[in-house]
Amino acid sequence: MSSTLILKKDHFGSQKDIGNAMSEEDAYVLLEEWVTNDKLIFHMKQVGHLMKVYAAKKGLSDYEQHIWYLAGLLHDADWDQWPDQHCRKIIEELEGRNQDPRIIKAIASHGPRHFGVEPDSEMDKMLYAFDELSGLIHAYSLMRPNGYEGMEVKGVKKRLKDKSFAAQVSREDITDASERAGIAIDELIRFITEHQLRT
Ligand SMILES: [Fe+2]
Ligand SMILES: [Fe+2]
DSSP, rough: OOOOOOOOOOOSSSSTTTTTOHHHHHHHHHHHHHOOOHHHHHHHHHHHHHHHHHHTTTTOOHHHHHHHHHHHTTTTTTTOOOOTTTTTTHHHHHHHHOOOOHHHHHTTTHHHHHHHOOOOSHHHHHHHHHHHHHHHHHHHHHHSSSTTTTTOOOHHHHHHHTTTTTTTTTTHHHHHHHHHTTOOOHHHHHHHHHOOOOO
């Protein structure tokens, strides 16, 4: 989800907090407090899951996998109650809790055209790449009789081309994110359809 709020900020969190990340339980407490929209919670769980699987496949440590996960799980946490403050509110919250600056930076750069912060690290780029595309793929699964079962890349691409389908999903962001990540759209689609959390 992205409204436009240019953050005018280029430092996120503090280097001294590298290595400090909340537990999954604490992240859920925050989500319960902040988010009442179940669809939004599920979207964040899906993106968190993709981030974790991707980090695991790269052979990153358990801690690194966890921070990739948290970035996905919390990236839209402020969207439900404070859409016009998205994503400043969650950034401030995580800074106040001395969270690993890499989590905060990834969240700050999940919509460069909207927040004015460039995705630099691979973690930043993959959050940006999974966000909108996983949303479109999920919307597609909901209109298919068998959900994710048998979903093909070409079916997803057809929906991507049809601008009236899941019209709120930014095609421009999807293309831009895939280019920045250096991963072809087809490959991203394949990864998401294979690993997306289904329920
Ligand atoms: Fe967002
Ligand atoms: Fe999102």
